[in-house]
Amino acid sequence: MANFINFFYAAILSGTPLLFGTTGEILCEKAGGLNLGVEGMMWIGAFAGFYTAWKTESVFLAFLVAFASAALGALLYAFLTITLKTNQNVTGLTLTTFGIGISTVLGFAMTENAGGNPQISSEFMSKLAPIEIPFLSSIPYIGKMFLNYNPFVYIAIVIAIVIALIFKFSKTGLAIRAIGENPSAADAAGINVTLHKYLCTIIGGGICGIGGAYMSIITLNGTWQSGGGVVGGYGWIAVALVIFASWSSAKAIIGSFIFGAFTCLQYYIGQFSFLPAFIREMPVSIYQMLPFLLTTIVLIISSVNSKKISSEPHSLGLNYFREDR
Amino acid sequence: MSDTQYAIELRGITKIFGEIIANDKVDLTVNNGEILALLGENGSGKTTLMNILSGIYHPDAGTIKINGKEVVINSPKDSFALKIGMIHQHFKLVEVMTAFENILLGTNNKLNRKKAAEEIKTLCDKFSLKIDLKKRVCNMSVSEKQTVEIVKVLYRGANILILDEPTAVLTPQETQNLFEILRAMKKDGKAVIIITHKLNEVLEISDRVMILRKGKSIDSIETAKANAKILTEAMVGQAIDLEIERPETEKEPHALDVRHLSVKGADGRMALKDVTFDISSGEILGVAGVAGSGQKELCETIAGLHKVEKGAILFKKENIVGKTPSEIIKAGISMSFIPEDRLGMGLVASMDITHNMLLKSYKNSKGIFLDRKEAKKLAEDLVEKLSIKTPNVSTPVRLLSGGNVQKVLIGREIESNPQLLITAYPERGLDINSSYTIYNLINKQKQNGSSVLFIGEDLDVLLELCDRILVLCHGEVMGVVNAREVTKEDLGFMMAGQKISDGGENNG
Ligand SMILES: Nc1ncnc2c1ncn2[C@@H]1O[C@H](COP(=O)(O)OP(=O)(O)O)[C@@H](O)[C@H]1O
Ligand SMILES: [Mg+2]
Numbered sequence: 001m002a003n004f005i006n007f008f009y010a011a012i013l014s015g016t017p018l019l020f021g022t023t024g025e026i027l028c029e030k031a032g033g034l035n036l037g038v039e040g041m042m043w044i045g046a047f048a049g050f051y052t053a054w055k056t057e058s059v060f061l062a063f064l065v066a067f068a069s070a071a072l073g074a075l076l077y078a079f080l081t082i083t084l085k086t087n088q089n090v091t092g093l094t095l096t097t098f099g100i101g102i103s104t105v106l107g108f109a110m111t112e113n114a115g116g117n118p119q120i121s122s123e124f125m126s127k128l129a130p131i132e133i134p135f136l137s138s139i140p141y142i143g144k145m146f147l148n149y150n151p152f153v154y155i156a157i158v159i160a161i162v163i164a165l166i167f168k169f170s171k172t173g174l175a176i177r178a179i180g181e182n183p184s185a186a187d188a189a190g191i192n193v194t195l196h197k198y199l200c201t202i203i204g205g206g207i208c209g210i211g212g213a214y215m216s217i218i219t220l221n222g223t224w225q226s227g228g229g230v231v232g233g234y235g236w237i238a239v240a241l242v243i244f245a246s247w248s249s250a251k252a253i254i255g256s257f258i259f260g261a262f263t264c265l266q267y268y269i270g271q272f273s274f275l276p277a278f279i280r281e282m283p284v285s286i287y288q289m290l291p292f293l294l295t296t297i298v299l300i301i302s303s304v305n306s307k308k309i310s311s312e313p314h315s316l317g318l319n320y321f322r323e324d325r
Numbered sequence: 326m327s328d329t330q331y332a333i334e335l336r337g338i339t340k341i342f343g344e345i346i347a348n349d350k351v352d353l354t355v356n357n358g359e360i361l362a363l364l365g366e367n368g369s370g371k372t373t374l375m376n377i378l379s380g381i382y383h384p385d386a387g388t389i390k391i392n393g394k395e396v397v398i399n400s401p402k403d404s405f406a407l408k409i410g411m412i413h414q415h416f417k418l419v420e421v422m423t424a425f426e427n428i429l430l431g432t433n434n435k436l437n438r439k440k441a442a443e444e445i446k447t448l449c450d451k452f453s454l455k456i457d458l459k460k461r462v463c464n465m466s467v468s469e470k471q472t473v474e475i476v477k478v479l480y481r482g483a484n485i486l487i488l489d490e491p492t493a494v495l496t497p498q499e500t501q502n503l504f505e506i507l508r509a510m511k512k513d514g515k516a517v518i519i520i521t522h523k524l525n526e527v528l529e530i531s532d533r534v535m536i537l538r539k540g541k542s543i544d545s546i547e548t549a550k551a552n553a554k555i556l557t558e559a560m561v562g563q564a565i566d567l568e569i570e571r572p573e574t575e576k577e578p579h580a581l582d583v584r585h586l587s588v589k590g591a592d593g594r595m596a597l598k599d600v601t602f603d604i605s606s607g608e609i610l611g612v613a614g615v616a617g618s619g620q621k622e623l624c625e626t627i628a629g630l631h632k633v634e635k636g637a638i639l640f641k642k643e644n645i646v647g648k649t650p651s652e653i654i655k656a657g658i659s660m661s662f663i664p665e666d667r668l669g670m671g672l673v674a675s676m677d678i679t680h681n682m683l684l685k686s687y688k689n690s691k692g693i694f695l696d697r698k699e700a701k702k703l704a705e706d707l708v709e710k711l712s713i714k715t716p717n718v719s720t721p722v723r724l725l726s727g728g729n730v731q732k733v734l735i736g737r738e739i740e741s742n743p744q745l746l747i748t749a750y751p752e753r754g755l756d757i758n759s760s761y762t763i764y765n766l767i768n769k770q771k772q773n774g775s776s777v778l779f780i781g782e783d784l785d786v787l788l789e790l791c792d793r794i795l796v797l798c799h800g801e802v803m804g805v806v807n808a809r810e811v812t813k814e815d816l817g818f819m820m821a822g823q824k825i826s827d828g829g830e831n832n833g
Contacts, residue, residue, distance in 0.1 A: 171429075174422075178430050181419045188381070188417035189431035189477070190402035314421070323382055 001141070007261070007268040008145055012153060015260020017042070017219065019156040020211025021238030022245060022252040023163055027204035028074075029242055030167065031197045032180040034317040036092030037077055039235025040099025041205045042212030045070040046230045047103035049213025050120070051110060054224075057124045063152075063213055070209020071202045073099055078201040082194060085319040096235065104227070111226035120222035128152070128218055152214050157253055159207060164250035176200060180313030183320035193320060208235070233292065237263075240295040243302045246311040262291040331393065332357045332485055332516035333378070333409075338387035340373050342724075344716045347373040349540040350387070355485070360507060360517040362527040362548070364560055365537035366756040367728025368714030371520050372414060374537070375487050379411035380404035391485070402431075410478025411487040414520075414727060416470050418462045424473045425458040428480050448479050452509045468499040475506065485516045490727075492521050493754045496616045497782075504530050522728075522756050524553045536560055561758050569764050569789040571808075572772055574607035579639075580776040581627075581745060586636035588626050596622040597800045600636070604776040606744075609767065611791030611808065612780045614820055619800035620780045624747050627778070628662040629653055640745065661743035663735055663751055671734050674723035678704040678715065678733055681722055685737055707736040711762050728755050732763075739766045746770055749780040764790055784813050798822045 021038050028035045035041075049066030056062070077095050080086045110118055130148045131137075137148045167173035178186040179193050187193050216230050224230075237259055244259075245252035266287035270280050333355045340348040347370045355361045365371050376382045378389070380401040389396055391407045398404050404411070418427050429441055442458060449456055456472050465473070471491060478486060488507075492500045507517055507530060521527060527534055527548070534551060536543045536559045544559050558564055581604040590596030597619045604610045612620055625631040627638055629650045637644050640658050653660060664671070672681050682700040704718040711732040715725055722730055735751050748767070752760035767790070771777055781787040787794055788808055796803040796819040804825040806815070819825065 174426060174430060178419045178422065178426075181421055182417070185417040185419050185427075186430065188379070188401050188411075188413065189427075190400070190405045190481075191431040192400075192402070 003268065003271045005141060005144055007264070009148075010264040010268065011257055011261035012149065013260070014219070014263045015257035016153050016156045017211040017214045017234055018238055018241060018259055019160055019252060019256035020214060021208050021235055022241040022256055023156070023160045023249045024204040024207030024209075024211070025238055025242050026245070026247055026249050026252060027163060027207065028201050029316055030180045030247060030313060031176050031200035032183060032313055032315040032318065032320070033078070033081065033197060033201050034088045034092065035074065035077055035095070035201060035205070036089060036239060037073065037095025037099065037205075038208050038238050039231060039233065040096035041070040041073050041208040042215070042231045042235045042238075043099040043103040044073050045209025045212030046216035047106055047110075047212075048209070050118075050216040050224055051106075053120045053124055053213075053217055053222075054110075054114075054118050057121055059124065059127050062217065063210055066209045066213035067206040068209075070212065071206035074202045074205020074208075075198075077205070078198045081319060082197050082201070085321060088317050088319065100231075103230070107224060107226050107230075110224065117226060118224045120217065122222075125222045150218060152210075152218065156211075156214075160249040160253050164248060167249075172196075177313070180315060183315055184322070187320075187322055193322075197320075208238070211238070237291055237295050240298045243312075244298045247313065248311070259291055259294065262294060265290060330356060331390065332359075333518075334390040334393075335374075335378075336388045336390075338374065338377060338389070339385050340370075340377060340382055341385050346540050348377070348384070351537070351540070351542045353535055353542060354545075355516045355518060357484070357516050358511055358514045359533065360511050360519060360531045362531035362534045363518055363520045363537065364522075364527060364534055364556060366560060366714075366758055367732070367754075368726040369537040369560075370540040371537055372489055372726065375411060375489055375518065375520070378404065378409055378485075378487060379413075405481050405483075408482055408484040409487065410481060410483030410485070412471065412474040412478065412489065412491055414489040414493075416474055418470060418473060420463040421461065423459055423461050424456055424465075424476075427462060427473055428458075428477045430477075432481060445476060445480060448476060451513075452479070452506050454506060467494045468496075468502075471495070471503070483515070486510060486518070488517070488519045490520050490522070490754065492523060492526055500526065522754065522760075524556055524757065527556065528553070538562055557757050560756070565758065565761070567757075567761075569761070569786065570768055571790060571792070572768055574772055574774070576605040576607045577774075578605045579603045580606040580608075580641060581778075582637075582639040582642075583627070584637045584639070586623075586626065586638065587634045588622050588631055589634055590619075590622055595634075595800055597626070600797075600800070600802050602795050602802065602805055604745075604778060606774045606776050607771055608793070609771050609777040609779050609791045610805075611787040611794040612778065612797060613784065613787055613794055613816055614797035616782075618797040618820075620749065620797060622800075623797070624662065624664065624749050624778070624780060627745075628660065628747055630662075658745070659741070659743045660745045661738040661741055661747065663738050663746075663748040671738075672722055672730065675721050677719040677721050678708065678713075679718050681733060682707075682737055685741060703737075703740060707733065707740065710766075711736050711759065728759060731755060732759060735763060736766070739770060742770070742773065743775060745776050745778070747778045747780075750782055751779075752786070753782070760786075784816055787816075788813065796820055 021042055025035065025038050045066035048069035049062045052065040053062035073095055077091055080091045081088050128150050130150050133147050137143045167177060175186065175191045176196055178191065179196055183193050212231055215234065216224065220230065241252060241255050241259060245255040266284050269287060272280065331354045335351060335353040338348050338351040351374055363371050373382060377384050380398045380403050383399065389398060396407060428445060445458065454472055454476060456476055462470060462473065491503060495503065510517055519530065531548045533545055533547055534556060535545045538560060554567065557567065583600060583602050586597055586600040587595060588597045614620060622631055626633060629645065629648060633646045638646050643656060645653050673684065679697065679701045682703050701718060707713060708715060708718060713729050713732050715729065722733060731754060739746065751763050755763065767777055779791060791808045793805055794808050794811065794816065795805045796816060798820060803819040803823065
């Protein structure tokens with residue numbers, strides 16, 4: 001049982017950055033923008049957040065800067081695709097390449113500067129320790145499983161729920177959904193299509209950036225691994241998760257934690273004594289591959305029966321120009 | 326009359342798209358409590374002009390006055406603020422949302438569902454509109470969608486209502502309902518602009534007719550002083566003949582023989598019940614019937630696109646039931662099908678006219694290269710013959726106006742000289758002049774010896790153009806009558822479900 005609880009706990013922790021990435025991308029895709037730059041924006045957030053944490057030791061500033069710099073990357077994407085009407089796929093891929101590149105290079109410079117792998121102070125890290133709720137956190141099993149996480153786990157869940165509520169109940173949510181479905185109808189109804197698209201792309205990008213900072217600061221425990229894969233493909237998993245969650249950030253919560261479980265299965269599978277030995281002893285690389293295999297399967301299934309998926313915004317990936325016909 | 330009395334006053338409106346001058350110094354005025362019909366050939370700039378009023382396009386020159394005040398309309402939002410509402414030719418609705426959500430979309434009201442629903446209900450009662458607020462738009466018929474559009478603009482408080490070809494897709498009954506609504510609005514003091522190609526509708530509903538020709542405003546005529554001939558001539562710019570020819574031809578009977586045909590519709594019910602008829606070569610067989618009587622299934626079944634439950638379709642004595650379209654072609658049968666829904670089918674919007682011609686002919690050409698020269702010539706011929714309004718044949722089809730897109734498809738299908746030509750409502754949405762061009766082309770095919778199945782909606786046209794008319798009601802044949810002898814009243818009775826037993830013999 002203890003093994004299982006540890007595994008559950010680890011799954012939630014590794015699912016959290018995925019949840020940030022997925023929620024951010026859902027916001028963007030709901031308004032019709034298919035931003036494949038998630039991985040890049042997470043990298044930007046990872047570096048910017050880490051650097052600020054290292055320099056200023058303020059948790060608030062670190063995540064604010066992560067949000068802002070990834071949002072800046074998203075602004076670039078928004079300007080190119082919404083205003084200049086460039087191809088969304090190409091622009092998104094470019095943003096990913098750019099984000100990984102610049103963050104890696106700056107990461108090297110930072111390492112050089114620090115004379116070794118930069119390390120965030122333990123005082124800073126202690127502010128991100130799991131929150132102990134008196135009595136509740138010490139309830140056997142339940143306490144550890146649900147009530148003993150670092151603040152950003154809760155923040156991720158709250159953001160996902162808030163965005164789901166916005167789409168379900170608010171006027172703005174209705175407007176954004178309409179834009180993603182049929183921008184010319186939304187436009188004719190008097191909605192400011194460009195403004196909403198910009199805002200969704202930028203805020204969505206910023207949320208992805210928080211996910212990146214979560215990885216570089218919390219997942220990697222405050223040490224920048226120069227040359228290592230800080231974000232390591234999580235952005236791509238998030239893109240697939242959007243489909244898995246059928247464009248609902250509420251469903252994304254479950255989806256992220258399931259994928260989180262797969263990403264950390266490699267560390268726990270050996271301990272599950274109830275499983276037959278050959279499963280426990282399979283090479284680790286098979287388990288490392290699992291989340292990406294699952295991602296591929298989700299993408300294939302969704303492209304095979306793309307007609308049946310009605311929750312996909314209809315104008316996803318298409319640029320809108322009012323005077324076009 | 327002082328300026329302030331006009332609800333809308335346009336002066337010198339000009340709009341240019343690349344090489345096309347869509348609107349050329351257009352003047353237009355509408356009073357409150359007046360219904361103005363806007364008339365013009367396909368591509369004469371009607372939609373463009375109305376889109377300028379609704380904020381979709383921005384004019385390159387000219388002034389707009391609303392209730393006497395000069396305004397600038399930069400977006401649909403500005404247009405709403407001026408109480409202008411437009412019902413677009415292609416509806417601007419979000420298909421996956423409900424009627425209610427579509428109506429509320431973009432309004433400033435908080436999502437106070439109860440209050441909004443009450444307001445909408447009051448509106449609907451006032452203009453006797455019927456609407457199911459909880460229904461999703463994708464599950465609605467065209468006329469239901471149109472009602473949503475109307476409620477949408479009324480809910481925004483529109484005092485000026487613009488309708489772009491609202492009747493093109495409606496049945497006669499639905500059109501009458503719409504007209505009732507428009508009359509109620511007129512009584513309420515609203516200004517209405519309606520675009521339609523059907524002259525009888527123009528004469529019935531409007532107070533004044535304003536004519537556009539090649540982007541220029543030509544004339545404004547009081548409807549009371551107009552008739553079909555005057556309007557057509559003003560629109561086309563020359564005297565034209567409103568007679569449809571019916572040339573005599575050599576007929577060879579039973580070119581197409583349909584025997585005891587039964588098919589199921591999309592809803593699983595029988596769409597055609599035991600349908601039997603024949604067409605000679607060199608003959609046009611018209612099909613009359615209220616919308617949804619099985620016309621669509623009939624066309625699609627003969628074209629090989631619909632599953633047959635029972636019965637046979639013999640073309641030149643060969644049964645083509647169960648054959649795929651390419652097997653039909655291999656058997657040496659050439660068939661052209663111009664479907665009801667042609668904008669989605671048959672043309673590639675982003676390709677130019679020439680390449681759309683190639684789509685049909687490339688299979689017949691030899692070698693691996695495309696024969697562009699011939700396709701280009703065909704394209705140029707069509708542009709001239711059908712007076713398709715386009716800068717040249719390398720303009721993407723998507724940029725043409727709706728009616729012109731249609732001419733490209735119809736022209737291509739007819740020009741392939743099929744042995745059997747199936748056409749459903751080929752003139753729908755086309756202006757008078759183009760409609761007559763289409764009738765002439767169909768007649769020419771008849772003279773070449775083709776068998777033509779012509780699904781029509783205008784009984785006058787059916788009576789003048791066809792040799793015989795088959796009447797369908799609920800998927801059953803009510804009779805096949807000689808078009809030279811039958812009266813409109815008799816056709817009406819048959820369409821309503823009265824069978825006749827004689828008169829259907831082939832006289833060819
Ligand atoms: N967005 C556009 N881009 C390029 N050309 C256009 C556009 N809209 C209209 N046109 C052209 O302007 C002319 C007028 O079109 P339109 O107003 O749709 O005609 P109508 O509604 O009278 O049939 C046509 O030649 C059409 O091809
Ligand atoms: Mg038009």
